[in-house]
Amino acid sequence: MLILDMVRKHRPVSRAEIAKLIRMSPTSVGRIVNDLIEIGLVKETDQFSSGVGRKATMLDIDVQQILSVGVEVDRSVIQVGLVDLDGRVVAEQHHVIERTAGQPGIIAEKIAGMIIGLADTQGIAASKFIGVGIGIPGIMDTITGNVVFSAQMGWTNEPFAKMVEAIINLPVVLDNDLKVKALGESSIDAMxxxxxxxxxxxxxxxxxxxxxxxxxxxxxxxxxxxxxxxxxxxxxxxxxxxxxxxxxxxxxxxxxxxxxxxxxxxxxxxxxxxxxxxxxxxxxxxxxxxxxxxxxxxxxxxxxxxxxxxxxxxxxxxxxxxxxxxxxxxxxxxxxxxxxxxxxxxxxKHGEKSVMVGAAKLVLQQRLDRGLRHK
Amino acid sequence: MLILDMVRKHRPVSRAEIAKLIRMSPTSVGRIVNDLIEIGLVKETDQFSSGVGRKATMLDIDVQQILSVGVEVDRSVIQVGLVDLDGRVVAEQHHVIERTAGQPGIIAEKIAGMIIGLADTQGIAASKFIGVGIGIPGIMDTITGNVVFSAQMGWTNEPFAKMVEAIINLPVVLDNDLKVKALGESSIDAMxxxxxxxxxxxxxxxxxxxxxxxxxxxxxxxxxxxxxxxxxxxxxxxxxxxxxxxxxxxxxxxxxxxxxxxxxxxxxxxxxxxxxxxxxxxxxxxxxxxxxxxxxxxxxxxxxxxxxxxxxxxxxxxxxxxxxxxxxxxxxxxxxxxxxxxxxxxxxKHGEKSVMVGAAKLVLQQRLDRGLRHK
Known part of the structure; x- marks a missing residue:
């Protein structure tokens, strides 16, 4: 996350410059950068560093071309947002749900449909999405992606992340709505x-x-x-x-x-x-x-x-x-x-968008931390 | 701390084995091991690894030969303990203090005297002490080593760590008594x-x-x-x-x-x-x-x-x-x-010793984290 933020802020930037900025060994920076390139978050440019010493390939990132999907599910509404690496919601859609239609399978299908709809409307290829983060009121198991208990939704032990994953074929993580909201409200910049x-x-x-x-x-x-x-x-x-x-x-x-x-x-x-x-x-x-x-x-x-x-x-x-x-x-x-x-x-600060923004940030963090690219 | 614990548990052990155990890059492990050797916590042995490939020097540690000093200061008593890397108190001394004798300068001198006395009695060279950790009731500034406020001691803004350091010529850290007690009660093993x-x-x-x-x-x-x-x-x-x-x-x-x-x-x-x-x-x-x-x-x-x-x-x-x-x-x-x-x-678990044990653990952590060897 830290290295990704450094590329985002200082682009174009060389591996050596990053290592200096965050006081990490060039070997470790190199390894993480290679991972970021592999999952498509960072790319090498044609430019080279102009400083003294061996010329180094510069790294860049296309903030708007990589998107996280942030979702808020509540008793009465589903909100889906496409969020860029700067934490901006570039497109969003709301859907009011009937209380009687609260079954997890139906909600999962609705979310998947909204994501696909937004991608179509915006002309964004699904390959640009790095994953889906979902904030839901209640007790969530972030490891299994299960809703352990949600009084608001009336759900107990629902493998909700897997339900959404099965439809949309993207990594899906979920967490308690207030936890992701706090993440959304905290600064987007790891430094x-x-x-x-x-x-x-x-x-x-x-x-x-x-x-x-x-x-x-x-x-x-x-x-x-x-x-x-x-x-x-x-x-x-x-x-x-x-x-x-x-x-x-x-x-x-x-x-x-x-x-x-x-x-x-x-x-x-x-x-x-x-x-x-x-x-x-x-x-x-x-x-x-x-x-x-x-x-x-x-x-x-x-x-x-x-x-x-x-x-x-x-x-x-x-x-x-x-x-x-x-x-x-x-x-x-x-x-x-x-x-x-x-x-x-x-x-x-973000008002009604903060759960979406935080959920999008969460899936980005998790993909970087857990190496979801190997899924 | 993690690498030190690995050497402590698996000694003798090679750098490569450690890297494998904790999934860190050999370069990073090598750098941290060199730091640990420099401050005398880890030493290279004459043994070599017996596995396949290039022979590697084995690392060892002499748990009893490296000691942290843990100190508890309270309204009515000073406790000083010499604590080894396994968290065992190898020698200790208690001193009941008069409430009227609570001035920080006098307490600092008493602590220094008790440490020197314990070292003499036990026949331990001062060079074996890596530092002094002190737990005191109240609000402590762990960065400056100041007692911000302690109702129990009647102290406000006292640069207490520096007072002790000036006498004993060892790195001194202090913290709130309950915080170090919790550290002392938690397992000594980072893994x-x-x-x-x-x-x-x-x-x-x-x-x-x-x-x-x-x-x-x-x-x-x-x-x-x-x-x-x-x-x-x-x-x-x-x-x-x-x-x-x-x-x-x-x-x-x-x-x-x-x-x-x-x-x-x-x-x-x-x-x-x-x-x-x-x-x-x-x-x-x-x-x-x-x-x-x-x-x-x-x-x-x-x-x-x-x-x-x-x-x-x-x-x-x-x-x-x-x-x-x-x-x-x-x-x-x-x-x-x-x-x-x-x-x-x-x-x-440790009863009356837990503040001493925790304070000793704190100074060890801080020396490893902040590079106090450069003092």
Whole structure:
């Protein structure tokens, strides 16, 4: 990844120059460059280096000619994007799915069809795609490509990556949506990735993800960051998981709507916000408490991960502009003094595209790391 | 570290055999081996490999002849140990310090004196020491070797590593005590370090540390894992840090004794346990609630880090044998289903020696990583 980034940034560039830039031995650089040439990511040019000493062949890369496919699958929508090596979405397509049509086989076929459709429309040969990355809510096994469990999709132990691979004949990797989202939000440049980015998402669920030095932190079973079921109060409200006082019983859409409906029928968080803006004190109480617990969550993520950046995202944040500043302001009361000034609290940069961008980046990383060319 | 471990395990071994074992290029292995020979960690033998092809010089290592110094500094005691490459403490000395004698200069001189004393007693030449690692409670800057802040020692911005270095003329590194303890508890063998070990310590304070693939996880400012100030209840009891409802207001010695003294004068946690064993229901209530919050803490560490091993340690755990089983049993009510069976909850293996062992391991890692031989 590092060498690919060096070629991308300094092209045209010689093997020796790369070795100097990243302080790696010329032998190792040569070996990796040969691998990159073999899978078609890097090519030798007719140019030669102009410096002192033996003339060296320059390496180049055609950023737009090599594409990763990034896919987001959610309960209600499939998004497919063709993403270049600079992390730009060059073409994309969205498809609203019926909740009743959530079977993995149907979704896999739809994704494959969308990829082929996009390639046709854009006039891009399938040989230019290096692979497909997919972000899905739930617990994913990145080694087997299985969806272990996804409450949102209603899937358990589905070999989803293999289903898509069987149709499209490209390497397919999948991962948890928030993990790839954090990867998409972190810088595309491996050299500037000496950073620790935590992402916190609040919406229909609560979750977090951590990217360090440009890589997703997975933990032992790829379920690190599932803070929705961290315990706030051992005597608290019963969570749908059967435990008491989980964080998600305080700040998800469902938690807020359950409380609201004790007062009067409210069918959406948007409606709750409208009531708050209309001056309803009880609506303000519900939203205000959620904001307090989001601020608490920021402190707790800071205490455990000590990130330099926290991205606050999810529908609750994105759809209601006042929330971000309220939470930022509240968080000041909860941050322990040694952590003050150690991190930047920001919003999503890529917005709705970040899962696609991250999934595309993931498949690129995996092909480089695992040598998927030998598949 | 990996190559050093390979020599240690397979000695005598040739460069080519190492390259094959760890799948690294012979050139890279050769370069690192030369560095290891230069700093005296590895030596060439008179033996030659017996396999087919060109004869290769075999490499060996004298595990007992190369020692790291591991030091633990706490409010009331200094422990110095000479640790071999297998992680065994071959000699050690403890020194109880007066709280009034806590100035860093005096402690630095004491440490240097203890190291020289141990070397003399054991008849070990100072040239065999590769460096000194020190574990201290508080926030440490591992780059500069400064103690940023240590409430326990009463120190702020003390260039403590440099103070010790100036006296002893050996490379000195320091780090937070729990971070090096976690390193000491994790396996000494880099090849078996494909593991994620979280350590939780409960006593006068609450903290955690994470070691993955044999390396301490530090976060952006080396303060990852400071869970004592994570927020449990935004409306909770005021913490000494000025915030409300921090985890440490529920489970530290001080928190328990403050509660106990509302009923009757109790001067130590040992006394509180004695009262509980004598059948005092209120003493049971206090200890039971602390155990509940330790169980909650285990769940919260699991949700964020997804470790495969959790080491539960600290005076509260070590001094009261019933606590470990109580907490283990209580934790079952708080672990989210997907995490069940993903980790092993264990006690400290090295006990009081683990900070020394970890600190010794840290200085070895740092010398290999940062090339401290060029100092």
């Amino acid at each position: 500037s990735n000496k950073e620790i980015t935590a992402l916190i998402s609040i919406g229909s669920g609560v979750g977090s993800a951590l990217v360090m030095d440009g890589k997703i932190y997975r933990g032992a079973n790829n379920i690190a960051g599932e803070i929705g079921h961290s315990t706030i109060d051992p005597n608290g409200k019963l969570c749908e998981c059967g435990k008491r006082g989980c964080l998600q019983t305080y700040i998800t859409d469902l938690a807020m709507l359950q409380e609201a409906n004790q007062i009067k029928p409210v069918s959406s968080v948007n409606e709750l916000f409208a009531l708050m803006r209309a001056g309803e004190a009880w609506a303000h109480n519900i939203i205000d408490r959620a904001c307090t617990y989001i601020a608490v969550t920021i402190n707790n993520v800071v205490c455990t991960y000590n990130p330099d950046t926290i991205i606050l995202t999810g529908d609750f944040i994105e759809n209601h502009p006042e929330v971000f500043e309220t939470v930022r302001s509240k968080s000041k009361a909860f941050i322990w003094e040694p952590f003050i000034g150690t991190f930047e609290l920001i919003r999503s | 078996s370090n494909k593991e994620i070990t979280a350590l939780i310590s409960i006593g006068s304070g609450v903290g955690s540390a994470l070691v993955m693939d044999g390396k301490i996880y530090r976060g952006a400012n080396n303060i990852a894992g400071e869970i004592g100030h994570s927020t449990i209840d935004p409306n909770g009891k005021l913490c000494e840090c000025g915030k409300r409802g921090c985890l440490q207001t529920y489970i530290t010695d001080l928190a328990m004794l403050q509660e106990a003294n509302q009923i009757k004068p109790v001067s130590s946690v040992n006394e509180l346990f004695a009262l509980m064993r004598a059948g005092e229901a209120w003493a049971h209530n206090i200890i039971d609630r602390a155990c509940t919050y330790i169980a909650v803490t285990i769940n919260n560490v699991v949700c964020t880090y997804n470790p495969d091993t959790i080491i539960l340690t600290g005076d509260f755990i070590e001094n009261h044998p019933e606590v470990f089983e109580t907490v283990r049993s209580k934790s079952k009510a708080f672990i989210w289903e997907p995490f069940i069976g993903t980790f092993e909850l264990i006690r400290s």
